[in-house]
Structure formats: structure tokens, C-alpha cells
Amino acid sequence: MHGRAEAPAAGTVLNALATGVGSAFAIDAVTTVEVDLDDSGAFRGEVAGAPDADTALVERCAELAVAEYGQGGDRDGDEADVGGTVRTDSEVPMAAGLKSSSAAANATVLATLDALGVADDVDREDACRVGVRAARDAGVTVTGAFDDASASMLGGVTVTDNREDELLARDELDRDVLVWTPPERAYSADADVERCRRVAPVADLVADLALDGEFERAMTVNGFAFCAALGFPADPLVEALPDAAGVSLSGTGPSFVAIGERDALSEVREQWNEREGTTWLTTTQTDGTRRT
Structure with missing residues (x-):
């Protein structure tokens, strides 16, 4: 039995590492996954162009x-015997702060x-919460990333409480988006959580702005x-102002989004093109994850 879906990347409005409350918006760059079920009892992941990539997350998503x-499906037999192949192909750079894990999970x-x-x-x-559980099981997230996952699954912009996997708000967001991704990579699971918690009072202010719909100021x-x-330089933020309506470090970096x-x-x-790395223009995305 065959299934296919694609999920968008996302950019950050509020990083949830400080307080557990986070906010993100979907970006029109997608990860596509094809799943073929069989009776092998185990899932095997494959990533296009990356034969040595870690596939534990997508395998766990399929299992859960x-x-x-x-x-509830129309397949006969015990679900314990169900396995299959999970093939992933993505436009979203991994470990770049653009929610590639959430997109792959969704x-x-x-x-x-x-x-x-x-x-x-x-x-x-x-369905989004299934992917969040898998991300925690696979150890690819500190907070559970329900903010990133909900933006990718539902489209638009979301505000969430990641401690309870609760959706606090969702809104449409129709904007152009500029992304700069330097060549370095940063893994959210390696972020200094204790240092992030020191900016909790600022994060509370950002959450209030986001819940009031002031997403640009919030980010x-x-x-x-x-x-x-x-520990990232703020220079890209200063370079983007005042031209951009809003600009932020995305996730735990290293990408910036405006x-x-x-x-x-x-x-x-x-200005960002003068920096080493990749700069690209896209838009926000409001449809979320969809079958294709």
C-alpha cells in the first residue's frame, strides 16, 4: 500500500527553548515523503542524495x-507485522534552523x-502530535517542537505551548520571505538550553506580541x-532593518529569515548575498502538509 505527502519548512517567530511557548510560520519549501507498506514488521528509511543520513525519525513516525x-485502515492483519519503506526527498536543508525534521515528520x-x-x-x-512524539523518541528536539510541527502541518503561523502540545493560536500569514543559510550547521538538540532560559522575560514579551498578531515585531x-x-552575530538582523517587516534567527540557527x-x-x-552561504526568496505557505 502506497502513500505520498509533502510538508513545508518553517521559520521562527519565537524560539520555545526559553519558556516552552513557541511560534513559527510555514515557508514554501517542501519535504516530500513516499511510504510503501509491507508485512516485514520494520520500517526502512531512505533519503534522496544522502545514503548515510540518519533515518530514525521517519522510521519512528511511520511506526507510531x-x-x-x-x-482503522483497510489493511488485513496485525499492525505489529506492518513495516515498509520511507523515502524522503527534501528542498529543505538539514540542521539549518528551517524545521527540516518537523517537515519530514509531518x-x-x-x-x-x-x-x-x-x-x-x-x-x-x-497527526502532528504523532510526529512530535516521534521527534522526542528519536532525540532530535529539546522542546518537542510542536510550534514548528504545527506551523508545518497546518500552514500559516501558529503559537503553541510545547509543554502541553497545545495550540494557542493559528492565523493566516501572506508574506514574502527571504532566507539566508550559511554553510555551517547547528543541531537543536545541542543548543544550550540553560542559557536560553535566561532570556525568558524577553520570550514572554515576544509571546504576547505574537498572540496579539504582531508577528513581525515579535520575530x-x-x-x-x-x-x-x-552566540550568533546580530549583524544580519541589523542589515535587514528597516527594509524587512520582521527578521529573526530561525530556530537554533544558523539560518536567518526575514x-x-x-x-x-x-x-x-x-546585503545578505555578500555573506557566504545561500540566500533565496520564497513566500509563506498556508496550506500546510498535504497528500500529493
């Missing part, structure tokens, strides 16, 4: 999706549900706070 929803869960024949019967928030304040906490009008972001791009 089958365990949670396998009885796409895998939905593709597995598609293969089971139950994708239309499962609430998207619940800019977040950017300066978490550049300081995580949102605003395309003409204004083109001015920022000229």
Missing part, C-alpha cells in the same frame, strides 16, 4: 502512525496515513534575544 491508526505521518487509507479521518493536529525581538543567547514586501526584501538580499 501505524500503531495509532493501523486498525510528511511521513501523513504519507503513512494515506497508505493506510485513513488520512481523511485523522485530525491534522492529532525581530526574538532574533536579537536568541542571537545573544545562542518577511515583508518582495521589493524591500530584495534590498536585504543584496
